[in-house]
Amino acid sequence: MQSIMLPAIETELQRQVSRLDQPRTQLFHEMITYHMGWTGEGAGPEATGKRIRPLMLLLTTAACGADWHLALPAAAAVELVHNFSLVHDDIQDNSPKRRGRLTAWVYWGAPMAINVGDALFVLSNQAMLDLLPSHPAGSVARAASILHDTCLDLTRGQFLDMSYEKRQDLTVDDYWPMIGGKTAALLAACCHIGALLGGADEPRQEAYRSFGRDLGLAFQVQDDILGIWGNEAVTGKSAASDLVEGKNSLPVLYGLSRGGPFAARWKQGPIQPGEVAQISQWLVEAGAYEYAQSQARYWTEQALSQLAEAQPQGQAGQILIGLANKLLKREQ
Numbered sequence: 001m002q003s004i005m006l007p008a009i010e011t012e013l014q015r016q017v018s019r020l021d022q023p024r025t026q027l028f029h030e031m032i033t034y035h036m037g038w039t040g041e042g043a044g045p046e047a048t049g050k051r052i053r054p055l056m057l058l059l060t061t062a063a064c065g066a067d068w069h070l071a072l073p074a075a076a077a078v079e080l081v082h083n084f085s086l087v088h089d090d091i092q093d094n095s096p097k098r099r100g101r102l103t104a105w106v107y108w109g110a111p112m113a114i115n116v117g118d119a120l121f122v123l124s125n126q127a128m129l130d131l132l133p134s135h136p137a138g139s140v141a142r143a144a145s146i147l148h149d150t151c152l153d154l155t156r157g158q159f160l161d162m163s164y165e166k167r168q169d170l171t172v173d174d175y176w177p178m179i180g181g182k183t184a185a186l187l188a189a190c191c192h193i194g195a196l197l198g199g200a201d202e203p204r205q206e207a208y209r210s211f212g213r214d215l216g217l218a219f220q221v222q223d224d225i226l227g228i229w230g231n232e233a234v235t236g237k238s239a240a241s242d243l244v245e246g247k248n249s250l251p252v253l254y255g256l257s258r259g260g261p262f263a264a265r266w267k268q269g270p271i272q273p274g275e276v277a278q279i280s281q282w283l284v285e286a287g288a289y290e291y292a293q294s295q296a297r298y299w300t301e302q303a304l305s306q307l308a309e310a311q312p313q314g315q316a317g318q319i320l321i322g323l324a325n326k327l328l329k330r331e332q
Contacts, residue, residue, distance in 0.1 A: 001315055002055065002323075005068065009054045012072040013079060014038070016127045020119065031116050035087060035104045042101045049099065052327070053186060054079045057194040059323065060208055062316030064198025071197045073130035074143055078190050080124035081147065085154055087117035092162060121151070135197060143193045150189040157181025164248050168267060172253045176217075183223075184216030195310070207310035211303050211324075218299035218328055224249035225292050228280050243271045243279055250295065251288035258286040300328045 013036065020029040034040040037047030054075035062068040089095070090103040091110050097103060105113035128147060131140045160178040164170055191212030195205040227242035228251055242249055255262045262282035265271075271279055283289060303324060312320050 001059075001062070001319055005055060005058050006051060008069070008072060009051050009058070009075055009079070010048070012076040012127075013054075016073075016076045016080065016123050016130075019123065019126065028115075028119070031104060031108055031112065032119060034107070035116060035120075036083060037099070037101075040101070042099075047099050047101055051079060052323075053082050053190045055323070056187065056212065056320070057190040059316045059320040060191050060194025060312075061198040063310075063312035063314065063320050064195055064200045064204070065313055066198040068316070070134040071131075071194065073127045074193050074197060077124040077127040077147060078186065078193070080120045080127060081151060081154075082186060084117045084120035084124065085158070087113055087120065089158070091117075092158070131197070139196060143196055146189050146192050146196070150185050153181045153185040157185065165246070167248075170248055170253055170256075172250065172257060175248070175250050175253050179217060179220040180213070182216075183220045184213045187216035187219075188213035200310075204310050207306050211306035211310060214299050214303035214306055215324060215327065218296055218303055221250055221292055221296040221299060222328070224251055225289070225296065228283065229289060243276050244273055246270060251283055251292045254291045255283045255286045255288040258288070260286050262286050262288075296328075303328065 014033075017029070017032050017036065020032060022029070030039060034043075037043055037045075037049065057075045057078055058068040058071055061071040086098065087104055090098055091105045091113055095103055096106050103113070104116050107113075108116075124147070125144070128140065128144045131143065135143075157178055157180070160174075160181065164174065164178065188209050189212070192205055192209035195208040200208065224242070224247075227247065227249060243252075252266070256266060260282065262279060263286075265275075265279060265282070304321075307321060307324060312318075
């Protein structure tokens with residue numbers, strides 16, 4: 001089923017983006033197709049990403065017993081929202097590369113890249129309206145409302161993320177609202193919208209929404225663990241980067257709360273690459289690794305419990321359970 005859904009997602013995304021494939025905006029269209037991973041140097045599956053969010057939406061719809069094909073515009077919408085946030089994040093974080101390729105702002109400049117992000121956001125709204133021929137207007141309005149609320153959550157999460165960068169007084173309690181407004185918010189929306197379009201009743205919609213949220217929380221905690229102790233050959237990301245960049249991840253905030261050598265060194269200023277091995281060991285000794293692992297396990301169990309409550313059906317239900325387990329058991 002995934003092998004059928006993923007090409008259908010790409011086709012729908014390309015259809016939505018083709019609104020800008022006009023004589024006077026050919027370059028603009030090219031900027032978007034480049035960012036989406038379809039054109040330019042290095043284009044292909046590695047550049048497009050895994051399309052987890054639209055896939056989760058379609059699987060949820062199918063697991064509710066509905067025709068997932070009719071939910072394709074919504075699947076495209078959530079992926080377009082995700083990519084709009086990525087384009088803006090790359091500018092805000094001054095990131096030169098994404099998935100091994102130059103980011104849009106490096107290629108065409110920040111002003112043009114901002115416009116690319118804006119276009120992706122507008123296209124996501126237009127995609128949602130394409131649900132109208134196949135769904136009741138009330139359901140489409142509700143799905144759009146969920147996505148709009150989520151976009152606001154994404155901006156809140158990004159605000160917190162950026163405002164936290166220079167602060168020295170953060171605690172573990174400050175961490176959860178930040179990640180709740182980023183990865184967790186969009187995954188929750190994917191599952192909620194998928195259940196809504198699948199015809200699920202309110203309790204099952206809420207179970208799917210909670211599953212997506214808890215999955216996102218577990219995923220982000222795991223990402224923080226991999227960002228410090230991960231195997232670079234597996235993750236494709238240097239395990240030194242989160243510490244060198246001064247990222248206020250869960251292990252770091254927990255380590256700061258425990259005092260000791262790690263907290264003392266962190267407060268002195270930026271970590272140098274040559275210090276990473278010692279710093280990460282101090283974090284282990286402070287209990288940060290085990291604490292983060294316990295939180296990842298907790299949110300994993302919560303996610304799988306909510307998914308069981310949602311009672312996913314058929315082949316899509318089995319794939320959804322398998323996909324969740326795969327996401328929650330990434331190798332270190």
